[in-house]
Amino acid sequence: MEYKYNKITLSINGDDLENEKNFITVDDEKLFIYPLKEEFLNSKGGNSNVFKLIDNKTNIEKAIKFSNYFRPKTKKESKRLGKRYNRFLSEIKALYEVKDKYENIIQIDFDGIIEINNKEFPYYVMEKADTDLKEYLHEHQDLDLQERFRLCRDIFHAIKNLHKEEIYHRDIKPDNVLLFLNDETFKWKIGDLGLIQYRDTDYDDIGEKIGPYGWLSPEAMNKFLTEESSLNFDCCIDNQSDIFMLGKLFWFIFNLNAPIGLIKESDFKTEFSNSSMLFDLISQMLCYSKSIRATTPDIEYYIDHIAKELYI
Template structure:
């Protein structure tokens, strides 16, 4: 393995034997997760497939691509966020959260004389984006899919963990079970330190909550927050993103602007009203995750659950 052009790469040819990581005296072999290496690169990480030589089980390995020992201040923030992601996954595993991607182990590896932190997790069969594109789902199946996702986010919230990056690409199916993945932007109810940078965009474009937009446009040097707009992302930010995701699951577009009943194609006013309350601009007016679950339960019989 080597580090060049600000990314971690697998060795080729006679040096493929270098593509390993060691844990508990077992050497796990790494291969490309995707033939297109560009798709294995993120802003702060690289991902690969990794195999247990004893069981032949295949997992996913994620590297933070910043040298632990020689990190600039802004890199240290990214490393801290990666370590918090690991902590959140470990916490979810210890709490037996069945709807959150399963954490296996974490270690460090030296590559090109640089030290990188990595962790290993279970490998998904596909993500929600691919699933919705490939399958012609009934309304009942779409509703049930929402309940699985809701359960996963609720499991995290009970642990005081907020995801803040809810989108179809981060909802993963593993052996038939839908799970919450990519906890790279998580925050805690009682953080021991602040990782978010001033004015940083937290979350994916198109899925941002109003307070995430406020943070991006109103925080930082030279920016004025004259009216004291809310720039803090918390559990109610997850609720807003969930509302967008549920809407997307039912009809394939993202709700923006002035939303009307006619915009929601499903003939279920109760469900429309429920999702609409999740999408309220002021997070004080959004439902809690428990209220959403209670609302969904009133529709179980309608959808044959």
């Protein structure tokens, strides 16, 4: 399938990807668009299309994320697309706010608009990761304990820093964690700020499902299941909801599955001799009630202790 754009011709399904047909023009320079991986001749993303972007002169590789939703021009379009389009703009805004401030959050380079059939689709360009956590852990099941723990620590810092900026991520899951490999050094960064919310703002619909199934916090599930009926359950998705999702992610990092239901230490498999401490941390992050769920200082305390045990 081929779309004609103002400045870009994009063959989304992989045809013609070799012939440098797909590009954007920035400051009179052509930047070419390719699939992220050769073995996956398509774009990635649910609400967007993510591709690799190459400057042929410098050979620098970036990632480009196009919104699937264009700028609404009519009331009808606004009703149908406005929220999703605005979420993409919020993602860009938040990425500029944290740019160059925190090392474990993906760095935006620039943003722009492409026109397709008279419709304006926003996009942004960011540093390109080598892979995401889901792909990586499936391919590297032998990753050692220290590295898994460092990964938990890096992503915890990223989320903590977003919270410092009064931003909640709300979409914490393995495919939104990106890996940068550099001469044997690892850096994990949080990406996909497409569902963020600023503190004290609420643009969500009543009863809207916010976040991915399987990773939702109790509050997100309450919102989805009960908010319309005003049953007085906690439906407020906030920083503590990110902690819940992070607890699931920590478990995934060690076990490669996601915890559902009443978790027991016997279900938690690690080679760590003091795995009880890690299990305690995760189970406190996964408390149903926010009032007893682990807080950021609690997690910092555990992380310091576990790091010492692991000689990190």
